[in-house]
Amino acid sequence: xxxxxxxxxxxxxxxxxxxxxxxxxxxxxxxxxxxxxxxxxxxxxxxxxxxxxxxxxxxxxxxxxxxxxxxxxxxxxxxxxxxxxxxxxxxxxxxxxxxxxxxxxxxxxxxxxxxxxxxxxxxxxxxxxxxxxxxxxxxxxxxxxxxxxxxxxxxxxxxxxxxxxxxxxxxxxxxxxxxxxxxxxxxxxxxxxxxxxxxxxxxxxxxxxxxxxxxxxxxxxxxxxxxxxxxxxxxxxxxxxxxxxxxxxxxxxxxxxxxxxxxxxxxxxxxxxxxxxxxxxxxxxxxxxxxxxxxxxxxxxxxxxxxxxxxxxxxxxxxxxxxxxxxxxxxxxxxxxxxxxxxxxxxxxxxxxxxxxxxxxxxxxxxxxxxxxxxxxxxxxxxxxxxxxxxxxxxxxxxxxxxxxxxxxxxxxxxxxxxxxxxxxxxxxxxxxxxxxxxxxxxxxxxxxxxxxxxxxxxxxxxxxxxxxxxxxxxxxxxxxxxxxxxxxxxxxxxxxxxxxxxxxxxxxxxxxxxxxxxxx
Numbered sequence: 001x002x003x004x005x006x007x008x009x010x011x012x013x014x015x016x017x018x019x020x021x022x023x024x025x026x027x028x029x030x031x032x033x034x035x036x037x038x039x040x041x042x043x044x045x046x047x048x049x050x051x052x053x054x055x056x057x058x059x060x061x062x063x064x065x066x067x068x069x070x071x072x073x074x075x076x077x078x079x080x081x082x083x084x085x086x087x088x089x090x091x092x093x094x095x096x097x098x099x100x101x102x103x104x105x106x107x108x109x110x111x112x113x114x115x116x117x118x119x120x121x122x123x124x125x126x127x128x129x130x131x132x133x134x135x136x137x138x139x140x141x142x143x144x145x146x147x148x149x150x151x152x153x154x155x156x157x158x159x160x161x162x163x164x165x166x167x168x169x170x171x172x173x174x175x176x177x178x179x180x181x182x183x184x185x186x187x188x189x190x191x192x193x194x195x196x197x198x199x200x201x202x203x204x205x206x207x208x209x210x211x212x213x214x215x216x217x218x219x220x221x222x223x224x225x226x227x228x229x230x231x232x233x234x235x236x237x238x239x240x241x242x243x244x245x246x247x248x249x250x251x252x253x254x255x256x257x258x259x260x261x262x263x264x265x266x267x268x269x270x271x272x273x274x275x276x277x278x279x280x281x282x283x284x285x286x287x288x289x290x291x292x293x294x295x296x297x298x299x300x301x302x303x304x305x306x307x308x309x310x311x312x313x314x315x316x317x318x319x320x321x322x323x324x325x326x327x328x329x330x331x332x333x334x335x336x337x338x339x340x341x342x343x344x345x346x347x348x349x350x351x352x353x354x355x356x357x358x359x360x361x362x363x364x365x366x367x368x369x370x371x372x373x374x375x376x377x378x379x380x381x382x383x384x385x386x387x388x389x390x391x392x393x394x395x396x397x398x399x400x401x402x403x404x405x406x407x408x409x410x411x412x413x414x415x416x417x418x419x420x421x422x423x424x425x426x427x428x429x430x431x432x433x434x435x436x437x438x439x440x441x442x443x444x445x446x447x448x449x450x451x452x453x454x455x456x457x458x459x460x461x462x463x464x465x466x467x468x469x470x471x472x473x474x475x476x477x478x479x480x481x482x483x484x485x486x487x488x489x490x491x492x493x494x495x496x497x498x499x500x501x502x503x504x505x506x507x508x509x510x511x512x513x514x515x516x517x518x519x520x521x
């Protein structure tokens with residue numbers, strides 16, 4: 001729990017991006033605030049809410065109502081504010097900042113210019129936030145869902161389109177320095193006159209160009225997006241207007257005439273029916289994935305361990321959907337032929353709607369399935385995913401998402417073994433196609449494998465599971481410090497890596513690099 005500034009503070013509830021942005025903005029203005037996250041505990045919430053100027057409930061939309069119900073007495077008498085653009089919560093004033101809040105924090109002037117859309121009520125924006133200079137507009141309750149839908153279309157969906165466009169630009173060799181200014185011209189046109197901002201073949205009526213685009217997309221799901229936009233602006237689809245929808249003759253994930261592009265390999269999850277022992281590793285980047293794509297691994301896991309291995313956190317908790325989606329997309333680009341499973345991060349495994357949206361995002365990014373830990377409150381999420389047809393790999397034993405400070409211990413010893421066996425049984429019954437069994441006694445790993453009819457993938461669970469998985473950095477000897485007991489280092493990548501960098505440093509400093517054959521004339 002962090003306190004900033006002096007005087008009666010605002011209480012910012014939540015640890016997501018919006019809470020971080022608002023906290024930063026308040027700091028820039030010198031507005032006092034105190035931050036509370038669930039890990040701080042309910043008693044601490046009551047303590048800080050007691051003297052707050054207002055309580056800003058900055059949690060996912062689906063969690064606002066239940067949070068207020070759960071903590072109503074602790075929140076005290078201070079005004080309550082939520083930042084959902086569409087929800088109406090009794091006793092809580094809606095105040096939505098119209099902006100897109102990503103990883104990067106903004107300069108003060110941009111925060112000052114953000115427009116707040118406010119729900120009419122007894123307490124107005126100026127009374128709630130007398131220190132904020134932001135413009136604001138009241139929008140009636142019956143119009144808020146429509147307003148927020150427009151905000152999602154124009155902001156969130158635009159970002160999705162640009163993410164895909166950036167991938168294609170990268171694939172064809174276009175540097176960021178080229179498409180960055182293009183994005184700026186698009187934004188400038190929109191700001192100048194949104195009515196005339198659309199340019200290109202759609203406006204010019206270049207049906208041949210549009211037809212070529214759709215032919216290139218073929219069966220790619222983005223062809224459907226392209227067609228939806230044509231319909232939205234009243235432009236006929238030339239591939240359908242003549243009664244001959246264009247379809248690529250190349251397999252999904254390939255360009256006509258050869259050359260891979262990222263896609264899901266056919267029958268990707270068929271590997272889980274193989275009659276050999278399954279072997280897998282985690283992977284987080286395209287370069288490593290490209291190496292593993294040529295090896296006889298059965299599947300790759302884009303684990304939320306990325307938060308620890310790549311970003312240096314002490315637990316997997318900081319991994320969010322955006323982080324997993326970025327790394328899943330990178331791995332898919334590097335390993336187009338492999339089955340890929342992506343972890344459903346802790347922040348997405350709390351509510352069914354959130355979990356489903358996250359799973360769809362990860363599968364759009366390139367995953368063939370998601371993995372879900374058997375957390376105490378994840379069963380409704382699992383049921384929803386299975387009902388909606390999302391392939392789910394279960395996870396029992398040690399559940400890293402329950403560990404916040406790196407204190408990992410063997411699970412399922414003694415009487416605790418029954419709970420692990422029950423979780424395995426329930427995940428199979430719910431519809432999981434496989435199970436990760438992590439850090440349990442070898443006898444328990446064997447027993448779960450014997451009891452279950454789906455494959456078990458062990459990590460620290462003994463030798464009798466259906467298959468094994470290790471963290472890639474552990475198995476190649478690239479993890480600094482001590483590794484878990486169950487890890488075997490099958491290589492020592494760290495030493496040749498360090499040697500190569502030392503030779504590079506020496507060559508630069510002694511003037512032998514770059515040499516005659518390493519420069520342009």
